[in-house]
Structures are given as C-alpha cells and as structure tokens.
Amino acid sequence: PRPDAAAFSAEAVAALALLWLLVCAPGDAGCHPLTVADLFDRVIRHSGRIHSLSTALYEKHFPSRDNELGRPARKCHTSGMLTPNGKEYAQKIPREELTQVILKLLQAWKEPLSHFNQHIEHHQELPDDSLSKAKQISNMVHELKTGVEKVTEKMQSMGIISNSLNGMASSEGTGLSISNEANMMSDSDFIHCFRRDSNKVQSYLKILKCRIMPENSC
Amino acid sequence: MGDSLTIIPLFYSKDSEEKMYECPDYLTSGPNSCYFDKNHTNPWTTYIITVTATNEIGSNSSDPQHVDVTSIVQPDAPVNLSLETNISANLSYLWAKWSPPPLADASSNLHVYHYELRLKPEEKEEWETVSVGMQTHYEVSSLKAGVKYIVQVRCMLDLGEWSEWSSERSIQIPKEQLPPEKPIIIKCRSPEKETFTCWWKPASDGGLLTKHTLLYSKEGEEKVYECPDYKTAGPNSCYFNKKHTSFWTIYNITVRATNEMGSNVSDPHYVDVTYIVQPDPPVNITLELKKSIKRKPYLVLTWSPPPLADVRSGWLTLEYELRLKPEEGEEWETIFVGQQTQCKMFSLNPGKRYIVQIHCKPDHHGLWSEWSPEMYIEIPTDFRVKDMVVWIIVGVLSSLICLIMSWIMIMKGYRMMAFILPPVPGPKIKGIDTHLLETGKSEELLSALGCHGFPPTSDCEELLIEYLEVEDSEDQQLMPSHDTPSKNTKIMLKETDSDSGRGSCDSPSLLPVKCRESRSLPSALQTQDVRAKEKKGGKGSWDTRCMASEQKTLPCESIKTCTWLAAQLPSNQAAMFAYHSTVEAFKITLNTTNVNNSPVLVGNEENRQSLYPIAETVYDDVEKVSEMEYSKTDQTTVQVRQNEHSNKSPFLNPKLMDYVEVHKVRQDEEPTLLLKHKENSGKTKKCTVPGTSKEYTKVSTVVDHHILVLLPDQRSQNTPVSQEPVAETSQNPQQSQAEKNTSYSTTAPSDSRRDTSGSDYMDPSSFMPSFK
Numbered sequence: 001p002r003p004d005a006a007a008f009s010a011e012a013v014a015a016l017a018l019l020w021l022l023v024c025a026p027g028d029a030g031c032h033p034l035t036v037a038d039l040f041d042r043v044i045r046h047s048g049r050i051h052s053l054s055t056a057l058y059e060k061h062f063p064s065r066d067n068e069l070g071r072p073a074r075k076c077h078t079s080g081m082l083t084p085n086g087k088e089y090a091q092k093i094p095r096e097e098l099t100q101v102i103l104k105l106l107q108a109w110k111e112p113l114s115h116f117n118q119h120i121e122h123h124q125e126l127p128d129d130s131l132s133k134a135k136q137i138s139n140m141v142h143e144l145k146t147g148v149e150k151v152t153e154k155m156q157s158m159g160i161i162s163n164s165l166n167g168m169a170s171s172e173g174t175g176l177s178i179s180n181e182a183n184m185m186s187d188s189d190f191i192h193c194f195r196r197d198s199n200k201v202q203s204y205l206k207i208l209k210c211r212i213m214p215e216n217s218c
Numbered sequence: 219m220g221d222s223l224t225i226i227p228l229f230y231s232k233d234s235e236e237k238m239y240e241c242p243d244y245l246t247s248g249p250n251s252c253y254f255d256k257n258h259t260n261p262w263t264t265y266i267i268t269v270t271a272t273n274e275i276g277s278n279s280s281d282p283q284h285v286d287v288t289s290i291v292q293p294d295a296p297v298n299l300s301l302e303t304n305i306s307a308n309l310s311y312l313w314a315k316w317s318p319p320p321l322a323d324a325s326s327n328l329h330v331y332h333y334e335l336r337l338k339p340e341e342k343e344e345w346e347t348v349s350v351g352m353q354t355h356y357e358v359s360s361l362k363a364g365v366k367y368i369v370q371v372r373c374m375l376d377l378g379e380w381s382e383w384s385s386e387r388s389i390q391i392p393k394e395q396l397p398p399e400k401p402i403i404i405k406c407r408s409p410e411k412e413t414f415t416c417w418w419k420p421a422s423d424g425g426l427l428t429k430h431t432l433l434y435s436k437e438g439e440e441k442v443y444e445c446p447d448y449k450t451a452g453p454n455s456c457y458f459n460k461k462h463t464s465f466w467t468i469y470n471i472t473v474r475a476t477n478e479m480g481s482n483v484s485d486p487h488y489v490d491v492t493y494i495v496q497p498d499p500p501v502n503i504t505l506e507l508k509k510s511i512k513r514k515p516y517l518v519l520t521w522s523p524p525p526l527a528d529v530r531s532g533w534l535t536l537e538y539e540l541r542l543k544p545e546e547g548e549e550w551e552t553i554f555v556g557q558q559t560q561c562k563m564f565s566l567n568p569g570k571r572y573i574v575q576i577h578c579k580p581d582h583h584g585l586w587s588e589w590s591p592e593m594y595i596e597i598p599t600d601f602r603v604k605d606m607v608v609w610i611i612v613g614v615l616s617s618l619i620c621l622i623m624s625w626i627m628i629m630k631g632y633r634m635m636a637f638i639l640p641p642v643p644g645p646k647i648k649g650i651d652t653h654l655l656e657t658g659k660s661e662e663l664l665s666a667l668g669c670h671g672f673p674p675t676s677d678c679e680e681l682l683i684e685y686l687e688v689e690d691s692e693d694q695q696l697m698p699s700h701d702t703p704s705k706n707t708k709i710m711l712k713e714t715d716s717d718s719g720r721g722s723c724d725s726p727s728l729l730p731v732k733c734r735e736s737r738s739l740p741s742a743l744q745t746q747d748v749r750a751k752e753k754k755g756g757k758g759s760w761d762t763r764c765m766a767s768e769q770k771t772l773p774c775e776s777i778k779t780c781t782w783l784a785a786q787l788p789s790n791q792a793a794m795f796a797y798h799s800t801v802e803a804f805k806i807t808l809n810t811t812n813v814n815n816s817p818v819l820v821g822n823e824e825n826r827q828s829l830y831p832i833a834e835t836v837y838d839d840v841e842k843v844s845e846m847e848y849s850k851t852d853q854t855t856v857q858v859r860q861n862e863h864s865n866k867s868p869f870l871n872p873k874l875m876d877y878v879e880v881h882k883v884r885q886d887e888e889p890t891l892l893l894k895h896k897e898n899s900g901k902t903k904k905c906t907v908p909g910t911s912k913e914y915t916k917v918s919t920v921v922d923h924h925i926l927v928l929l930p931d932q933r934s935q936n937t938p939v940s941q942e943p944v945a946e947t948s949q950n951p952q953q954s955q956a957e958k959n960t961s962y963s964t965t966a967p968s969d970s971r972r973d974t975s976g977s978d979y980m981d982p983s984s985f986m987p988s989f990k
Contacts, residue, residue: 048581055583074468079438085464087412087533196466199492199582206532218530 036154040209043147047202050140053133054195060130061191076193077185078108083200090207095161098211099152102204105197106145113138116190137194148205160212228252230267232260261287291378293331294319296354296371301389310391312337312358316371319381331373334380340366340388364393397480398428401473403487410526411465411495411534411580414458415451421475421482428477432456437468465492496585497536498524500559500576503593515568515597520560521576524587535581541589545571557581569599 083101084090090098117138120131155161185193210218228241241252252267264286270279298317303310318331333350337358350356350371361367367390370383398421408414420430432445445456469491473484502522509515523529523536537557541550544567555561566572575589627634 051582074437083466085466086460087528087531088460090533091531196490196492200466202582203533206535210530210532214530218532 036151036158036160037209037213039147039151039154040205040213043144043151044202044205044209046140046144046147047198047205050137050144051195051198051202053137053140054191054198057130057133057137058191058195061188074189074192075185076189076196077112078105078193078197081105081108084204087207090204091211095155095208095211098204098208099148099155099161102148102201102208103145103152105201106141106148109141109194109197110145112185112190113141113194116187120187144201155212226250226269226271228267228269230265232263232265259287263287288377291375293329293373293375293378293381294321295381295384296331296333296373297384299369299371299384299387301367301369301387303389303391305392305395309359310361310363312361312367312369312389312391313355314358314369314371314387315355316384317354318373329375331375333371333373335369335371336383337367337369340368361391363391366390395426395479398422398475398477398482400482401430401475401484403471403473403484406471406487406489406494407585408463408491408495409498409524410528411491412460412528413463414489414491414494415455416458416471416487416489417451417455418473418484420454426477426479428475430454431474431476432471433474434469434471436464437470463491466490493583494585495534495580497527497534497578497580497587499587499590500524500538500578501590503574503576503590505593505595507597514564517563517566517595517597518560519563519574519576521590522559523578536578537581538576538578539586540574540576542572542574545573545594566595566597568597571596 081101081104083105084093084098093101117135120134152161156163228244229238230241231238241254242258243253243255244251246253246255264284267283267285268279268281270277272278296316296318297320298315300315302313302315304313305311314335316333318329321329330352332352333354333356334347335350335356335358336345336347338345339362348356348358366388368386368388370386372381372383374380401421402419404417404419406414406416416432418430418432421428432448433442434445435442443462445458446462447457447459448455450457467490469489471487471489475482475484500521501524502520504520506518506520507515508518519540521538527534527536529536535557538555538559539552540555540561541552542563543550553561572595574593574595575591577587577589579586
C-alpha cells in the first residue's frame, strides 16, 4: 500500500498524463503520439491508485479486518451486472465485451460517488483524511473513465476491437446508476462494493492489455 | 543326607492314639511326600506326623507335626472370571463374574466358598481388595473413566486357607462420551489466484470417532455446498479447484464435527479469494558477477516468478522484495524491488560472504510468500597488482622512516635524555669554579683565588653593584637599590622553565610566567623577586626582580630576549639572571676572560648562595664595564666577548646552554660586543642558529647614561642592523634573523622603554619588538 502522500502526488501526475491524453490527438504537431501500450499502462496505473485509495478507505472503516466478518449480505448495486468472475472467463469473453464491462462499471459508479461525496460531508463518521480520500476517488474515477474511453477509441481506430458495442455501454451504465439501489447503500456497503469493483476494473484492464499486447511486460 | 537312596519313612498317629502308622503312599504326590487318600483321611482327626531319617550311622526324627485336616484345606482358585462395564448416567460400573474352582468330585457342590476380589488400575501397584462373600459376582463402582483395570478373585472354604488368586482379567473403562467441541478454521490461502485451500483444526476427541465436514455457501446464494475435495491438500483441509473458485464473491465457510454423541459447528469464515493470495517463493534465482567500467564488480541477481503464478496474462502481478545480510551479520537489509525480476547490487564488499533471499506478493492486497531458500554470494577479492605495489611502497617507506627515527633517537638519545631529564647540577662551591680548575688556567684561578675578584673584598666594592634590582613590573627596569655610580646593571631575571635545556630561548614557561608577572600585582611581584644578597660588605642586596617589559604584550616575548643565556638552574623556579650584554661587557673590560661569565644566575632565595660568586664577579665586570662606559661617549661600542663557557659550569646545563663566547673588548678595533652563541653540536635547540654566531658588536647607544644598547654585529650577520638610538632600529632585521627563541638580547631599546628610574641597563626585554 502506497503512502498517501505519494499516492496523491502520483495521481496528480497521472491526472496530467491523462489530460495530455485528451489534449494530444494523433497527428498534432509537437505531440508524440501515445501508443496503445502507453495508454494502457497509464490507465492501469491509475486504476491501481484508485484501488489503493479504496483499500485504505476500507481499512479505516473496517479496522477489524478479520475476513469481513459478520455481514455477508452486502448487496452492491453492481451485483446485477454480468462480470467475469475469474481469469478464464475474462480471457474467454470477446475483447469488446470486456472493454464494455469496464466502461459499464466505471459508469455505474459515477453517480454513487458524487452522491457519496455529498453524503459524507454532512456525516462526521469518517476521519478527515478519509474524507479527502473519498473526494479524490470521485475525480479519479472520472478520469479513469475518460482514459479508458480514450483507449477504446484508439483501439477501435487501430482495428484491435470492433466498433460495435459503443452505443450500448452508456445507456446501460446510466440505467444502473439511476437506480435507487445505488443511493441507498450504507457507507460500509459503499466502501466495500467500491473496493471490489475497483479491483475488478484493474484486473480486467490488465487482462485486456495482455490479451491485446502479449509481449509488453506480460 | 546320605548318598544312597535313603527312604525316609513317615509315621503318623491319630489323635492321642499310640499306634503309629506309616505313610500309605509315598509316590502319588511326588518325592518327599506322602499322600493320604480318602480312606486314610478323617476330617475329625488330628494327625501327628513325624518323619525319620536313618543312615548307617544313626537316625533322626523331625518334630511331630499336628495336622488338622480341616484347617489345611486350600481350594483352587475360582475360574471363568469375566468383566463388563456399564455406563449409565455418567457413572461407570464394573461387573465381575466368576465360577468356583472345579473339583473332581461332584459332592463338592456342597461346599460353600467365601470369595475375595481385588482390582487395580493397570499402571498402579497397589491392589484394592474387596470381600465379596459367597456370591460369584460383584459390582464395582467409582471407577475412573478411561482407565484400564485388572481384576482377580480367590476363594476359601470355611476354616481353610485362601486359594491362590485367579488369573488376571483386565478391562478398559471407557471415557466419558461427549459430543465433539467446535472445530476451528485456521486459514484459507490461494497460491496463484485461481484455486484455494482451507485448513481447519479438528475438534478435541471425546474418545469417539469424529468426522469433519466442510460446508460453504457463496455470496448471494442460498445453496450450501460441501467441500469438493478433502484429500488433495492433506488431512483436515479442503481444496477448491478452478471450477469451484469464484472471485469477487464472498464465501461463507464452516466446518462441522460429528461423533456418536452429537456434532458441533465452527464459526463461519468469510473469504474473498482475491484477498487471500499468497504465492510461492520465487524460483530460478541466479547470480551473475559483472564488472562495471571502473572495474568495480557488481552483482546482478535475477529470478523468476513462482511457476504457478500466471503473470503472463496479467491476472496476477507480483512485487518482489529481497533481503541481504553478511553471513555473520545479525540484521537483514531489505530492498523492495517492485515488479522487476532482477536487481543490481553495487554495495557489496569483496571477499565477504552474503546471504540473500527473495520473496514476493501480489501487487494489491495479499500476503507475502515465504522467503526463497538462502543463497550465498561471495564476491571475489580482486587484488590488483597496482594496489599491491602501492602497499608495498607504503610499507617500505614507513619502515625506512621508522629506522631513521630510531637512528636519530639513538644518536641524539643522549641529548634527548638530557633534554627530558636534565642533569642535576652539582653544587657550586663558593668561589671555586671547577671550570677554572679544569681549564688549568692557573692565573685565572689564582686571580680567582686572589682577592681581586674573588672572594669579593672591599676593594671590589666599588665595583660591586651593591644592589641590583630586577623588577618584575612594567615600566621598570633593573634598578639598583644603591646608587652605585651609575654602574647599575640591569639584570634580567628570567625564569626558566623547568626543563629548559633549550637555553630558555623558547621556554614556554617563560612566556606565561612573564605574562603572569607582568600582570601580577606588585605584591605578587615581590614574591618573585629574587634577592641575592651579597655576602660581603653589605653592599646591599641585589634585588632582582624580573623586569616586566613596559608593554603588556611584550613581556612574554621579552623573556626570550632575556634568556639568551639560558641557564638551567637546578630549581625549576630558579630565576635566572640573564646576563645583560652590558654586564658582560663590563666583565670583559675587567679582562677577566676566565671569569665565570656565566650569566648571573640568581635563583630563588634558596639558591642564592650559589650565585654569589658569579654575581660578584659580575659585579666586577659590570663595574668595570660601566666604568668604561661611563667614560665613554654615547656611541661607544663595546666589544664584549665572553669566554666561552665550558660546558661544565654548574650553573649552566652544559648541554643545553648557549655558550656565549665573549671576546675581549678590543679597544683598537671597533669595539664590539660579541656574544657568540656556541652551539653544541648535536643539540637541537631552537634558539641556536646553527653555525652562526650572533655577535653583538655594537653598543649603539648609551641611553641616559645607564642604558647600554647593543646591536648585533653587522658584519657577521646578514641583515643590516641600523644603529638608531633607542627605539626602532635593528628590530626588524634582528627579528628576521633571530629565531624566535633567540635569547640574545641586544637591540635598541624600544620606545617605550625609557625609564629613567636610575637603572643602568635596559632590560633587553624592552627591546622586545626586535625579537618577535
């Protein structure tokens, strides 16, 4: 687990990096076009940071980390989503579908995160640094989503994946996020579910990357 | 016993009859026995039995034995002993059954036996005996569960003997039977993030057979499954293969223990496989020694991830950490390497052995693996030829230096010893100068013995300076207490440092002493005053006080100037009169070349005695010189030379003193006061300028009619010496020439030193600046 200060500064850098991602279109003068591999590395690192933050938040919230005792009946609003629950499945499903799953997940968390932010400001449950962490997470998820979208575009432009599934992603995602479930999660559930989903996103991204580019440090 | 078959007959009689019968049957019961069958046995009779042994010589009978048949009845032991346990309501009973001993005769059924039972736990020694009565069964309670008991019985007829104990029977009392305790799930681990295993700790046994089952359910599902595989991972474990492993779902796992008495379930254990990954240690650890550009070797360590971990698909990303310590060291140095599978180590010492280990963990939440097996590193020592050569040269040089040093020590050891341990000056007999005796200058001796110079007589009084003051105060010069006709000599009182053999040119003690003196109160000064009183003629005493230079800063250095004739007094606190050059000049004029021109040494009050002669001679000289001076013009220069003092002057440490050769004053030539430093060979003195003699050839001025200013000889010295009266003058060149510790004190008087207090001679320390 990285120290928080490093995480924050690192994510600032990452934010810039992603920004650059947005600013530099292929063909712009003065910009080095980023390869898909670079993009993937960046989004993977970013997702790793998100996961670290969420884990830190989780550990603060559940100090007794004895195997998540007591409350197995946590319902995440993304539980209904069909996500591969193992390596084999993640490797078997088509790339487009995997990409879409990632985007769906990120989309699904958009609103709950903002809702959570508003929520915890009024609640004094969490200690201060957790508060700042939670705020950060919201931004970072947004950035990550943007980054993944960029990667997707790039992949599509390079013919790595087909263009077919773009449209469906957003609608499904929005459908999920609007549901009441999301807004009714308790803080514990929220933290727990988010931690899990951030890990999912990170794992899927890694698998996707190694599927597409097996030679690059895979 | 006789050796032949001796039949020992047995005879018996009944009751009180007289008749003796013989044993009816010797054979049935074996040798040395007699069997009485039914016909001969009567339970109601008392038999009196004797046995007689006879041989050729004689015979002997046993004592008669009275036998009552009923009392010697001993039955056989009971048979068919059987045991059973019965556990009811938490109490254990032992149920024992047996049969009476069998008899050939059916009529034995009439016999009524008494029985006795004994039992003990198997490990114990002591039996517990219970009287049973006439039953052939018995129930024992209060037995310990889980203990094996041994039981025996015996029987007895009414009045007879107890039978032997029956053979043993044992029985195990079973333990209390309980349902099992709760088992505990120890841990669940996944080595590669694809399968996982759970281990539990079995419940304590109730002695009964206990069976464990593992049950699990998944998050969001109601259905409960049983462990798919109890075997693969060993006893008390459950292995979930790939098919049964789901990620990002929480498993609810429990273990149930069942035995005859009941069952018990462990606490539920919640597991998300993602977070229980603990890989195997890395493998294929290889070392490679590489040389960098600067020929410093460094080590490259490479390894591979454990074989099971699927790093290639990106599913599991491992981070590595290695630790290192010298073989004999205590503490490990841990280095986090990250995701790379190699590491370069630069900071290892050649020739040392190190131990290195690596372990890994998944990059997100997970557990560190075990450390890989120890790996030993040894960096070869790289002795370059160049290094060796350097060391050899260094060694040779240092040994040479040592040799030289020791040689010097040997050569100059003598002097060094004297330096360190100055010889104690012998006593000086008043008036006798051993030097004189040795040099054999009889005339000098005679003159010394004569009345002229020695001992001082009234003739000489006029020449004597009655009173010499050496004041240790600022702005004071040596002042004669009496007003001898301007013949006051200034005598410097110098304190020598305790070990000075250095001519006290650079006696360190002088410096502080002088400083001290200069700063000290007049009262203090008094104590330092050395008074030397003339013995003769009450000419007054020389008050010698150390003159402090007028300037505060100067005194320290003036010491050096004062002590150009370093005299080593036996007493460390001896103050030494430094001979002012003028004094010596006077001496010369007296033409007493043989005079003990040792510096006037005025020691402490203790040493007063020894100084007299010299003082007196000095007086002479001084007087004469002063006379001479008196008669001369201001610019008279007096060449004063002093004889070289032998090394044997008691006042001087022969080895350490500067011996000044004072030549005669030459009237014809330009008079110069030549004070030569004669350096003793082999002596290292800071003061001496080897080979050069400082000749003070000129008296530059006589100031105020009582100050004789001497200048070094221009000719003999390199630098020109100005002859300015008073102040400045030759200070600088003198300075440059004179070594710091030169104890010549000839210069123009400094400006500040214009004391008209009546002293004749300038305290050379006043010429201080020149000798800085």
